[in-house]
Amino acid sequence: MKILLTASSGGHLEQLKQLKSLCGEHEVKWLVCKNPVNESMQGVEFMPEYRNETKLLKFFDFFRIYFATKKLLKSFKPDVVISTGAGATFPCCYLQKKKFKKKVIFIESFAKRNSPTKTGKRVYKFADAFIVQWEEMKKFYPNAIVGGMIY
DSSP states (O other): OEEEEEEOSTHHHHHHHTTGGGGTTSEEEEEEEOOTTTTTOSSEEEEOOOOOSOHHHHHHHHHHHHHHHHHHHHHHOOSEEEEOOOGGGHHHHHIIIIISOOEEEEEOOTTOSSSOOHHHHHHHTTOSEEEESSGGGGGTOTTOEEOOOOO
16 A cells, blocks of 8 residues: 655654554655755655745645645555645645545644644545544544544
């Protein structure tokens, strides 16, 4: 099985790294946001920079990420995309499900115990499995799986 692990940087990526050992002998590829902290990671594809500054920059960044991600999904052909967010990973999840008709697993952030993330609210609508780390999050995502803490 081919697995694509995708996350923005910081805590989202750290949570996803905790799951790497669960991938076993499967073929795994990473798609992450490039920044000085993670640019030394091995075997990683970097998505175009995502700037969270203005609506106009977000709009252009979304399409840059969308087309770069589409190219990667087309060439790697993952059976499943696993994401911990944030916003920069939405195009990957969306394309995987809507265009390529493959599985998406989304894990809502450990930091979110009392409110949903924007990305989580969007991906919840089409994810094959949606995992929350806190029981309290079931009020926002009633069909989610409570998977416990990744950390």
